[in-house]
Amino acid sequence: MTEEDIPNTTFLKWVVAILGILIIAVASAIGVILYKRATKATSEMMSETPAPQAPISQAGEPFGVMALTLPEGAKVIRTEVASGRIVVSYGTGPLDISGIYILDVASGAVLGQYTFN
Known part of the structure; x- marks a missing residue:
């Protein structure tokens, strides 16, 4: 072998x-x-x-109380702060957003509003 x-x-x-x-x-x-x-x-x-440009207020200048008019039965769902803006989403529930308010952080002015039908 x-x-x-x-x-x-x-x-x-x-x-x-x-x-x-x-x-x-x-x-x-x-x-x-x-x-x-x-x-x-x-x-x-x-x-x-680009985000719409808002007028810039003086630092430390209070803008007072801001009252947003929401439709009947709607409540604020979510509030977010981004790029000098406050975005307030409102609707009847977390999955049913009716609209959005966009506010300026410095002045409190309403920059715009979106409504969803």
């Missing part, structure tokens, strides 16, 4: 391991690039729409 030589597969194992690592690295890089492009597009779309 003759003895068969077992082939040396160490080199092949190294090649397979390196290729596996490269595949994972390239897939991760593609995922990061797609994520950055998606978030960049979203931020660009948000910055393209």
Whole structure:
């Protein structure tokens, strides 16, 4: 009987391991690039729409009490502050928003109102 030589597969194992690592690295890089492009597009779309400019009041100048007129049966659902504006959403419930008031933080003036029918 003759003895068969077992082939040396160490080199092949190294090649397979390196290729596996490269595949994972390239897939991760593609995922990061797609994520950055998606978030960049979203931020660009948000910055393209300029907010209306409101008159700037003097610092520390009180603007008093602001009364917003809401439709009958409506209540304030959510209030958010962003970019020097206060956005007040109102409606009959959390899933039924009837309209939005946009107020200036500094002066308290109503900059605009959206109503949804």
